[in-house]
Amino acid sequence: MASKFESSIQRGCDFIHDFSCSPCEENGFNTEADHYCTQCTKYYCQNCVLKHDVLYQKHAVLGRKDVKKWEAAPGAVDALERCGMHPGEALKLVCADHDQLCCHVCVAVDHRQCSKIHPIPDVAKGIQRNIEFQQIPKKIAELEKQFELMKEARMKNTTSLKKTRAAISDELKTIRKKINDIIDKIERATLQDVDGIIAKLEKNIKKDIETCDKMTIELQNMIAAVQTKSKSSESKSYIAYRKSQDMISRANDHLRGISVIECYNVTFQANNLIEELLSAVKTFGAIEEQTVMTKQRKDxxxxxxxxxxxxxxxxxxxxxxxxxxxxxxxxxxxxxxxxxxxxxxxxxxxxxxxxxxxxxxxxxxxxxxxxxxxxxxxxxxxxxxxxxxxxxxxxxxxxxxxxxxxxxxxxxxxxxxxxxxxxxxxxxxxxxxxxxxxxxxxxxxxxxxxxxxxxxxxxxxxxxxxxxxxxxxxxxxxxxxxxxxxxxxxxxxxxxxxxxxxxxxxxxxxxxxxxxxxxxxxxxxxxxxxxxxxxxxxxxxxxxxxxxxxxxxxxxxxxxxxxxxxxxxxxx
Structure with missing residues (x-):
């Protein structure tokens, strides 16, 4: 089993070149080309080009750096007739076993075992009278038309996508306005609460001020009465003394009641839940790409x-x-x-x-x-x-x-x-x-x-x-x-x-x-x-x-x- 494979491998080990040296090829050798002569329209390896240059010193010879010009040069293999596997070779044969167009390198390397290798001129006889051949321009024209229609459909699709973007933008503005209205409502409710508390505290402050004014007047009147009675009889002085003591005691009670509260104040503790909820939301809604398949693609x-x-x-x-x-x-x-x-x-x-x-x-x-x-x-x-x-x-x-x-x-x-x-x-x-x-x-x-x-x-x-x-x-x-x-x-x-x-x-x-x-x-x-x-x-x-x-x-x-x-x- 191993020997069979070794012999097969040996037969299949030919080197494949994009461009083969023309003189070497004529002598049965397979050598990669390094040069192309535009006048001779032939390919040369490094050895053969030296002999060519001696004989034809004025010929224009292109090197590997200009390999693209090789294919475009007059006499080079036409693009349509060029082998896809070996671009430097022309398609000259058909393998009926594989139903493939071949160059001579294809046959030598990939189709050695094939029994039905035919020259293209033999197979091509009568092709121009073939109905399928005659219909190729029509088929290509139909395909071109379909591609143009597809292009138009895609361009319309681009326009519709832009309109979709504008519609989504308008919807986002509506959502934003609703959210703004909700936030404005929350703000108004919060300020109403603040106003109610401050009004209550201002009422307490006003009451304390009125108490202070009232007690000040009463204390001033008491001082005046005591000073007047001190110049009269002791009985009247004693009565003034006792009433002033009651006044002072009542004044101290009021003062203690008021001084318990140093001042009235209002604090605000923000509700972080609102910010957290908004921060957790990345977009106003789900954006999904939709690909509408044609009917046959719903399989x-x-x-x-x-x-x-x-x-x-x-x-x-x-x-x-x-x-x-x-x-x-x-x-x-x-x-x-x-x-x-x-x-x-x-x-x-x-x-x-x-x-x-x-x-x-x-x-x-x-x-x-x-x-x-x-x-x-x-x-x-x-x-x-x-x-x-x-x-x-x-x-x-x-x-x-x-x-x-x-x-x-x-x-x-x-x-x-x-x-x-x-x-x-x-x-x-x-x-x-x-x-x-x-x-x-x-x-x-x-x-x-x-x-x-x-x-x-x-x-x-x-x-x-x-x-x-x-x-x-x-x-x-x-x-x-x-x-x-x-x-x-x-x-x-x-x-x-x-x-x-x-x-x-x-x-x-x-x-x-x-x-x-x-x-x-x-x-x-x-x-x-x-x-x-x-x-x-x-x-x-x-x-x-x-x-x-x-x-x-x-x-x-x-x-x-x-x-x-x-x-x-x-x-x-």
Whole structure:
């Protein structure tokens, strides 16, 4: 098995260049071009350009810094005819097996095993008389018209949003006036209380002043009487003496009664509850963004907030007669054709299934294949975490007419547990870190790392817009949510989330997780904050689930684990 793969790898190891040296190519060599001659309209490597410059000293030769001018130069490959994978090469062939346009580099590298490779001139005969070809301008015009109508609708939408803003502003002013009126009423009531208390105290003060005036007059009269009587008989003096004593005693009583109160005062203790209540309120009301979906988008598949329920469970046996043991399915993905590719770890096989989950073909791979992800078209990538470093890596396989064909391999310096493909980049899990690579195998960055707690980065799922990444942390029984810069947004734990393994995100943003030790399949909200539903348990047929995939075509979750069967959960 190893020797077969070694020979396949050797055949697939040709270098792919955007621009190949024209003289080298004519002599059967594949050399990257460093120069372009605008007069010769040919590409040259560093060696060949020296010979060219000797013969054609006056030719204008462009270097790599002017590579954009290469493509625009006369004689360069026209943009329409340029290969998307190899921009320096012209599209000259068609692979009928893959229904793809190809340049000669595509054929040499990716379509060696294909049996139906045709020159474009042969396939193109009569195309201009083809009705579909003749209708292309009309179809494009209709699409342009639809985009213009959509643009107009969006511009009207912008105007309506501005009107909404003005209406909300007017409503806020009305609310503010009501609040001001309430506060004015409270202020008036408070001042009325103050006025009532002060009026009462002023009345007491007035009474005390009147008592003081009255006693002063009486005391003055008494003094005058005593002084007059002191010059008359002793009897009259005695009477004046006794009355003055009574007057003095009564005056002291009044004075003591008044002097008990030093002064009258009013204090104010603010009611802080009003301020606290207002401080706790952040806005005058809830502001919510609303996205009105078109009628066809009201399907649960397109509603990111829809919580699914289960319609039925079905089991499908994927064990082959020559399997050495029970199937342990660690990877599942779906092809555009509706066929499925699964990675059977225990039997060292990648299996191709039809739409009814019947095994069509298999491809032997080195031991310990951990995951499989869809790349593009009929191409998938299988993660192999072999104990042998030379076998470890990402194996690319094409599914063509019910057959699996190995094409190429990428190797890494770290472990290779799981892979995801998004936006032309590969996301590779090493078990405790998540790396980002280009499709050619160049490392872009390490996005996230957690070295503590066993298998901290098991698998990852990526939202359709690429802004949110979900990671299953099996060792700590958590689902980690990151942004696309690697910043941790949230983490989720739940009694039903024991040893989470697989995670899958649908195009609409639904998030599904399967958990090995708790034997559960969960739906999680798109923010990764809470569990929305437990969709399956052991009694429903789960047996140590390792991976899951949601098929929008059938609205079904396909769950793989350790029992030789797939559990297909029909959701509604």
């Amino acid at each position: 649960p598949l397109f509603d990111p907030n829809h919580v699914f329920s289960v319609a039925e469970y079905k089991k499908y046996n994927v064990k082959m007669s020559d399997d050495k043991g029970e199937c342990d399915i660690l990877g599942i993905c779906e092809l555009p054709s509706g066929e499925f590719v699964i990675a059977d770890w225990n039997n060292c096989k990648v299996k191709l299934l039809d739409k009814e989950y019947r095994v069509l073909d298999h491809c032997d791979v080195p031991e310990y294949q951990r995951d499989v992800c869809h790349i593009d078209g009929n191409e998938v990538a299988v993660c192999v975490d072999s104990g042998y470093a030379d076998r470890r890596g990402l194996y690319f396989i094409n599914a063509t007419k019910g057959k699996l064909v190995y094409t190429s391999k990428l190797s890494f310096t770290h472990r290779c547990y799981a892979a995801a493909h998004h936006g032309g980049q590969l996301y590779i899990s090493s078990g405790n870190a998540l790396y980002v690579y280009t499709m050619s195998g160049q490392k872009v960055k390490m996005l996230y790392e957690d070295k503590f707690g066993g298998m901290t980065v098991r698998k990852c799922g990526i939202s359709n817009d690429g802004k949110t990444i979900y990671i299953t942390n099996s060792g700590k029984h958590k689902l980690i949510t990151l942004d696309n810069k690697g910043n941790k947004l949230d983490l989720l734990t739940d009694p039903d989330m024991k040893h989470p393994t697989g995670v899958h995100v649908t195009p609409a943003g639904h998030v599904f997780v399967c958990c090995k030790d708790s034997n559960t399949v969960l739906q999680v909200d798109k923010d990764g904050k809470k569990k929305l539903a437990t969709l399956a348990r052991k009694e429903d047929g789960l047996n140590l689930p390792q991976e899951l995939f949601f098929s929008s075509r059938t609205s079904s979750l396909i769950v793989g684990g350790w029992n030789g069967t797939l559990l297909v959960i029909k959701l509604i």
